[in-house]
Amino acid sequence: MSDSKSKSDTPASESSVPKAVVSRLSLYLRELEHLVRDGHATTSSNHLGGRLGFTDAQVRKDLAYFGHFGYPGIGYRCDELIVAIRRILGTDQQWAAALVGVGNLGRALLGHKGFQQRGFRVVAAFDADQRKVGGEIEGVPVYLLNDLPELARNHRIRLGMIAVPASEAQSVADRLVASGVEGILNFAPVTITLPPHVAQVGVDLAIELEQLAFAVVSRAREAADKP
């Protein structure tokens, strides 16, 4: 049954894909991996979307941006769709990443299992504090920030993660950019400015909690409005 007729159309990124679509793609992928682990060989747009709170039409539309991955009457083969989504997201290749800032959060990121499983390898950590430098944490060597340019070149580091205080985030970002990094994941609670050729994603943990708080109070407010 494992036919190999080329099912990868890949109409390429056209007028640009909505950002919301891409974030759902990651959720589909995660869900599909769970489905495979649970022994499912195939799924449907209805099944896949249902578990995530999306409609079947949404799932099909999202995937249709990138090609034809399903079988009418059957649905999607989980393993095939996993491969396809990984290729779309770019995680079919390995990404070398650097972490800057070996504090509480930085250490946790170095120990985070999820990264390796999804194609990311943190190959070097950096800190401006001489005392934190020299050893290894979770198998990742810690260097002085000054050594970043050289190590970035040698390890072909393409991504950087910023886990330093807000006050230092912009200067660290500048140094990452100068070292040729193509994308930055910023955990510092501050807006950083990057040149247009460098991608960025920001994660502010306090803001996530804040969003949760709003969701809670707005439910309470709704309940109060119409009793």
Place this chain on the structure above:
Amino acid sequence: MSDSKSKSDTPASESSVPKAVVSRLSLYLRELEHLVRDGHATTSSNHLGGRLGFTDAQVRKDLAYFGHFGYPGIGYRCDELIVAIRRILGTDQQWAAALVGVGNLGRALLGHKGFQQRGFRVVAAFDADQRKVGGEIEGVPVYLLNDLPELARNHRIRLGMIAVPASEAQSVADRLVASGVEGILNFAPVTITLPPHVAQVGVDLAIELEQLAFAVVSRAREAADKP
């Protein structure tokens, strides 16, 4: 100049506010706090939006969902707008939170400064592993998960943070819900199902990196398409 004519209309949450608006509200708040620290007394929709990559019209529209906070010809007073947004988000009050899972990430969350500053207090941590229980981490006592219901009641815990492996996330979520928690911030890389009266926000660190990788490759793909 500090008049106190009641400027808080608060037309209340009506047909429900778009989620995107709320997440921008958090960014406005963060930016305003930086502006105040830099000595700015007032700002404008153009100024505030510009630093974040939003248009002035967007900023005004977002705020208009909740009331009239600006002064035509002047702009917004930073301190007033901060108070207003905090009230909207619900972070003008203190929120007691519980953390479940004292691993790498959990420990980092306990030490995270940003939470306290924004109205959140992690009052108790929990773990199923007897050996991790008993002491304090970053000043937060660590209890056995079995003690959750009692402590949740005594401390009036309204929010829970899940930092356990994916396999345990759903069962931990169920226990948090049973203990009366109203919102859950889930760091486990899995979809959890909650009753409709409990709010949830999910943060998957690997997915954030994945989104970054996509942003990087799609720039490269665009560049390749039109040379």
Place this chain on the structure above:
DNA sequence: TAGATTGTTAATCGATTAACAATC
């Protein structure tokens, strides 16, 4: 007054949903 900036309405743009012929 002239200049700046708001809040709001109308116009535009984009994203989601519904529906259905085509396919297995």
Place this chain on the structure above:
DNA sequence: TAGATTGTTAATCGATTAACAATC
């Protein structure tokens, strides 16, 4: 064949942007 499900088009819905009278 009957049932299931896709990919896609058209219809709906929602969100962003532009424009401008009102205000300071």
